[in-house]
Amino acid sequence: xxxxNTVHRRRPPTSLxxxxxxxxxxxxxxxxxxxxxxxxxxxxxxETALPGGFVRDGEAxxxxxxxxxxxxxxxxxxxxxxxxxxxxxxxxxDPRGRIISIAYLALGPDLPMPQAGTDASAAHWTPVSSIxxxxxxxxxxxxxxxxxxxxxxxxxxxxxxxxxxFCKEPFTIAxxxxxxxxxxxxxxxxxxxxxxVMKTQGFxxxxxxxxxxxxxxxxxxxxxxxxxxxxxxLTRSGGMSASR
Amino acid sequence: xxxxNTVHRRRPPTSLxxxxxxxxxxxxxxxxxxxxxxxxxxxxxxETALPGGFVRDGEAxxxxxxxxxxxxxxxxxxxxxxxxxxxxxxxxxDPRGRIISIAYLALGPDLPMPQAGTDASAAHWTPVSSIxxxxxxxxxxxxxxxxxxxxxxxxxxxxxxxxxxFCKEPFTIAxxxxxxxxxxxxxxxxxxxxxxVMKTQGFxxxxxxxxxxxxxxxxxxxxxxxxxxxxxxLTRSGGMSASR
DNA sequence: CGTGCTTATGGTCAGATTTACCTTAATGAC
DNA sequence: GTCATTAAGGTAAATCTGACCATAAGCACG
Numbered sequence: 001x002x003x004x005n006t007v008h009r010r011r012p013p014t015s016l017x018x019x020x021x022x023x024x025x026x027x028x029x030x031x032x033x034x035x036x037x038x039x040x041x042x043x044x045x046x047e048t049a050l051p052g053g054f055v056r057d058g059e060a061x062x063x064x065x066x067x068x069x070x071x072x073x074x075x076x077x078x079x080x081x082x083x084x085x086x087x088x089x090x091x092x093x094d095p096r097g098r099i100i101s102i103a104y105l106a107l108g109p110d111l112p113m114p115q116a117g118t119d120a121s122a123a124h125w126t127p128v129s130s131i132x133x134x135x136x137x138x139x140x141x142x143x144x145x146x147x148x149x150x151x152x153x154x155x156x157x158x159x160x161x162x163x164x165x166f167c168k169e170p171f172t173i174a175x176x177x178x179x180x181x182x183x184x185x186x187x188x189x190x191x192x193x194x195x196x197v198m199k200t201q202g203f204x205x206x207x208x209x210x211x212x213x214x215x216x217x218x219x220x221x222x223x224x225x226x227x228x229x230x231x232x233x234l235t236r237s238g239g240m241s242a243s244r
Numbered sequence: 245x246x247x248x249n250t251v252h253r254r255r256p257p258t259s260l261x262x263x264x265x266x267x268x269x270x271x272x273x274x275x276x277x278x279x280x281x282x283x284x285x286x287x288x289x290x291e292t293a294l295p296g297g298f299v300r301d302g303e304a305x306x307x308x309x310x311x312x313x314x315x316x317x318x319x320x321x322x323x324x325x326x327x328x329x330x331x332x333x334x335x336x337x338d339p340r341g342r343i344i345s346i347a348y349l350a351l352g353p354d355l356p357m358p359q360a361g362t363d364a365s366a367a368h369w370t371p372v373s374s375i376x377x378x379x380x381x382x383x384x385x386x387x388x389x390x391x392x393x394x395x396x397x398x399x400x401x402x403x404x405x406x407x408x409x410f411c412k413e414p415f416t417i418a419x420x421x422x423x424x425x426x427x428x429x430x431x432x433x434x435x436x437x438x439x440x441v442m443k444t445q446g447f448x449x450x451x452x453x454x455x456x457x458x459x460x461x462x463x464x465x466x467x468x469x470x471x472x473x474x475x476x477x478l479t480r481s482g483g484m485s486a487s488r
Numbered sequence: 489c490g491t492g493c494t495t496a497t498g499g500t501c502a503g504a505t506t507t508a509c510c511t512t513a514a515t516g517a518c
Numbered sequence: 519g520t521c522a523t524t525a526a527g528g529t530a531a532a533t534c535t536g537a538c539c540a541t542a543a544g545c546a547c548g
Contacts, residue, residue, distance in 0.1 A: 016260055018333065018344050057342070061333040087331040087346045089262065089305040098301075100262050100344065102331045174496075192536065194497070199534095210543095216495025217543040232534085233477065418525080436507070438526070454514095460524030461514040476505085 015097030020065045021052035021142065023085065023149030024073065024106040026125065027166050027182045033125040034146060035072065036138070043095045044139035050146065051123065052101065065104040072123055073111055080108040081165035085149055093141050105149045109168035153183055158233045161203050164224040170207050172219035173197060184236045196234055202227030259341030264309045265296035265386065267329060267393030268317065268350040270369065271410050271426045277369040278390060279316065280382070287339045288383035294390065295367065296345065309348040316367055317355055324352040325409035329393055337385045349393045353412040394427075401427055402477045405447050408468040414451050416463035417441060428480045440478055446471030 024035040037051050051072040055064040061084070070076055085103040093099065130136045131146055138146065156162050157180055164171070166179045177193045197203050202225035210218035268279040280292050295316040299308040305328070314320055329347040337343065374380045375390055382390065400406050401424055408415070410423040421437045441447050446469035454462035 016262065018260065018262070055333070058335045060335060061331060061344075084330060086328060087305060089299070089346070091302045091304060100305075100346075102333070102344075172496085189537075190496075191498075191538085196535090210496095212544075213495070215493075215545060217497080219496055232479065235476065416525085433508075434525080435509085435527075440506090454525095456515075457524070459516065459522075461526080463525055 017097065017099045018055045018061075019052055019099055019101045020055060020061065020068055021050045021088075021101050021103045021145060022065060022068055022072065022106055023050060023103060023146055024069065024080075024108070025128075025149070025153055025166075025183075026108055026110055027179050028110045028125060030178055030182055032128045032150075032182045032185075034128050034131070034149075035123055036126045036136075037072070037123045039139060047139045048126075048136055049139040050103075050142045055102075061102050065102070065106075069104075069106055073108075075108065075111060080106050081162055082106045085145070085152055088141060088145060090141070101145075103145045103149065105152055107153065107162055107165045109166055150183075154236065157183055158230070158235060160229055161200075161225065161227055164204065167224075169223050170209070170211075170221035171223075172211060172221060173204070174219055176204070176222075180234075180236075186236070200227065200230055201225075203230070261341065261343045262299045262305075263296055263343055263345045264299060264305065264312055265294045265332075265345050265347045265389060266309060266312055266316065266350055267294060267347060267390055268313065268324075268352070269372075269393070269397055269410075269427075270352055270354055271423050272354045272369060274422055274426055276372045276394075276426045276429075278372050278375070278393075279367055280370050280380075281316070281367045283383060291383045292370075292380055293383040294347075294386045299346075305346050309346070309350075313348075313350055317352075319352065319355060324350050325406050326350045329389070329396055332385055332389060334385070345389075347389045347393065349396055351397065351406055351409045353410055397427055398480070402474070402479060404473055405444075405469065405471055408448065411468075413467050414453070414455075414465035415467075416455060416465060417448070418463055420448070420466075424478075424480075430480070430485050432485060444471065444474055445469075447474070 022035070026033055026035075035051060036048050039045050039047055039049050051068060053064070053068050053071075055061060059067070062082070065082060065084075069080065069082065073080075083105050085105045087100060087102050089098075089100040091098060093101075126136060128146070128150060131138060131143060132150075137143070153162075163176055163179045163183075166183075167175050173194050174190065176197065177188055177190060180193070181187055204222035205225045207221050207223055209221045211221055212218050266279070270277055270279075279295060281295050283289050283291055283293050295312060297308070297312050297315075299305060303311070306326070309326060309328075313324065313326065317324075327349050329349045331344060331346050333342075333344040335342060337345075370380060372390070372394060375382060375387060376394075381387070397406075407420055407423045407427075410427075411419050417438050418434070420441065421432055421434060424437070425431055448466035449469045451465050451467055453465045455465055456462050
């Protein structure tokens with residue numbers, strides 16, 4: 001960390017803190033939802049925000065994110081996909097002072113959501129669409145963070161197998177397709193989708209059983225495969241969308 | 245920023261600082277190179293590291309990155325592509341205390357490199373390969389940061405038009421291809437590469453002139469186009485590689 | 489039992505794209 | 519003028535995609 005030779009100062013001054021904020025997505029009822037909380041403390045008390053909190057002394061960033069995730073959702077360890085999204089550090093983004101927030105993106109299947117031992121008042125799932133169209137304003141710069149997280153998730157679906165992280169195992173091809181449809185916000189052709197998924201080695205692994213639905217033919221069940229990346233990618237822009 | 249109800253503390257304690265580190269890539273002589281400095285201060289004094297420095301009071305992260313970029317390379321403003329890469333915050337990554345570093349990735353054409361008014365001792369270009377094979381050890385966790393930056397750059401070449409950011413305007417299709425070859429570390433088929441670039445609307449714009457090379461047929465000259473993303477992507481994995 | 493409804497799964501076919509080449513063009517060196 | 523060299527453009531086979539159609543396998547009726 002080289003410093004400028006103009007000796008302004010050796011350390012940043014005043015109140016400085018590092019926090020993590022979480023964009024936790026899941027798909028329920030065919031819609032993409034995000035976990036939001038009602039803030040119990042100032043500032044923005046009573047308003048809606050992303051879950052998060054300060055990084056503790058001696059705690060790694062990833063560990064802080066995983067801890068907050070556990071505190072907010074009761075989900076332990078590695079059952080959720082968790083990745084760093086972006087760092088937000090504009091001065092003035094938090095009235096308490098200079099707070100640098102490292103945002104994380106978490107993806108998981110429909111969660112039990114025990115509003116576990118946190119004081120974060122009510123945590124609840126909210127459709128992402130209701131934030132995008134301005135019905136649900138968010139505190140701080142959290143709407144920007146959410147939009148960045150959404151764009152990351154949409155992009156990741158094209159190039160990686162994380163869509164399977166949204167699915168409770170075992171799952172059907174239709175379950176997986178509904179993830180894409182919910183996150184991308186557009187219907188896909190079931191037949192073409194299945195072909196691309198099946199042809200990608202290691203995306204899903206058949207377990208040899210079927211699930212009886214309420215109505216319709218039983219569907220084969222799968223588990224997540226070992227592959228992490230999709231080559232070729234599953235493009236949202238060019239085609240693949242359903243016509244019916 | 246919800247806090248845990250167990251009232252450990254309202255603010256992180258002890259020495260905490262936020263820094264930016266820069267992974268600045270260019271291509272010279274057909275090889276991918278990164279800008280490194282010899283550290284003039286403790287810790288790791290005299291060792292090789294990525295350029296960077298502390299974020300100042302009231303300074304946005306992007307602004308800090310751009311300032312450091314200017315201080316290290318003398319490059320002003322927007323002539324370089326600059327994007328946030330990742331935040332690194334493991335406790336113990338810096339012996340001075342808890343230092344969170346926001347890494348940025350910068351890409352640019354072969355730079356003038358006036359070792360402008362910085363005390364950062366000698367800044368110099370180093371082939372990325374010499375770090376990857378362990379010939380040039382880096383201070384802190386900078387080798388990890390560099391590897392992450394390299395992977396980001398390689399991936400960005402597939403999906404975006406940033407390869408053009410490596411080229412001094414005007415440039416030829418062959419110039420552009422050499423960027424891909426240097427960053428991906430593999431030769432490409434000139435004919436197929438040209439076809440994909442030309443077919444992607446807004447990747448490059450012909451300026452109607454030609455450049456006379458030392459040897460061979462003159463090549464048409466281009467400027468950067470308006471498009472930012474490549475659809476379809478230019479895949480490194482599947483095909484496109486040269487056979488000769 | 490048979491008909492109809494629904495969803496899963498698999499197939500088809502025209503068109504686009506990709507890959508691995510080959511051919512021609514334009515220049516300087518000799 | 520011939521040769522070496524690089525740019526630029528073309529081509530045929532293989533592959534992939536997009537838009538469908540057809541069949542399969544269950545359930546709910548009557």
